[in-house]
Amino acid sequence: MTVRQRLVFADPKEAAGLEAFLRRLLRWEKAAAVRIQSGGGVVGFFAKPARFEVLAVRTARLLEPADTDVTVSAGELLEGVDESAEAVTVPEAVTGPPWAGMLPPRGGWEPFGEVPADAVRAVAAAAVGEFRERAEQLGQPERTREKLDALAEEIWSRPLGRTQLPLRAVHAAHALGFLAGEGTLKLLRTGSWLRLRTPSGSVVVRGGETNTGLSVTPV
Numbered sequence: 001m002t003v004r005q006r007l008v009f010a011d012p013k014e015a016a017g018l019e020a021f022l023r024r025l026l027r028w029e030k031a032a033a034v035r036i037q038s039g040g041g042v043v044g045f046f047a048k049p050a051r052f053e054v055l056a057v058r059t060a061r062l063l064e065p066a067d068t069d070v071t072v073s074a075g076e077l078l079e080g081v082d083e084s085a086e087a088v089t090v091p092e093a094v095t096g097p098p099w100a101g102m103l104p105p106r107g108g109w110e111p112f113g114e115v116p117a118d119a120v121r122a123v124a125a126a127a128v129g130e131f132r133e134r135a136e137q138l139g140q141p142e143r144t145r146e147k148l149d150a151l152a153e154e155i156w157s158r159p160l161g162r163t164q165l166p167l168r169a170v171h172a173a174h175a176l177g178f179l180a181g182e183g184t185l186k187l188l189r190t191g192s193w194l195r196l197r198t199p200s201g202s203v204v205v206r207g208g209e210t211n212t213g214l215s216v217t218p219v
Helices: 014-028 074-079 117-137 143-155 165-177
Strands: 006-008 033-039 042-047 055-061 068-074 087-089 110-116 186-189 192-198 201-206
Touching: 006 110, 014 042, 014 055, 014 074, 014 087, 033 074, 055 117, 068 074, 110 192, 117 143, 117 165, 117 186, 143 165
Parallel strands: none
Antiparallel strands: 006 087, 033 042, 033 068, 042 055, 055 201, 110 186, 186 192, 192 201
16 A cells, blocks of 8 residues: 655645645646645645646745655645645646646746735736726627637736736736735746745746737636
8 A cells, every 4th residue: 555645834824725725726627737846844836727828836844854746636635635734645646747847946036026915916906807898898709719818818918017027927826816915025037937926825937938828717
């Protein structure tokens, strides 16, 4: 019988945060996968939400060091979350999707700006509202998947203010519940990667890449 690895978090509410993240991820894709990487006393959970061309990341400190690198089913990982013990049991590995082999670098991140959380929420809400309004203005014959995808690409490819971070990163952070709370959110970069870091998790995207497959159902 295979003994499954159990990761115990060092800080309270980490298990609840992971559970909330996984539930939102599974809303977008029932067959979502998560890559887990841990080294020393830190673990990272990486996922690519369906319809978003970004990577979402949650990190946490561990009570005891662990060495883990595996891709698993998000649904099975959710079943392994134990809030009372502040722990999660790692399920059996699955064949990972292509994105799981191209994670952003662990180090080398440099800050290049900060943005107020409430301002980012306002930008996300305004963009979602614009998409819905313009989609509704299309006549029924014109409201094709092609036109809705083009509209989504136009909106979510815009930069956040004067930064290079595309709004699709903000949209994903909003959809995954990363924009709750007050304070400031940090913008970081390394090489061609850009990152929006919040207390609940990060959204990472390659700068300057063309977006495809954007969500046409904003939340």
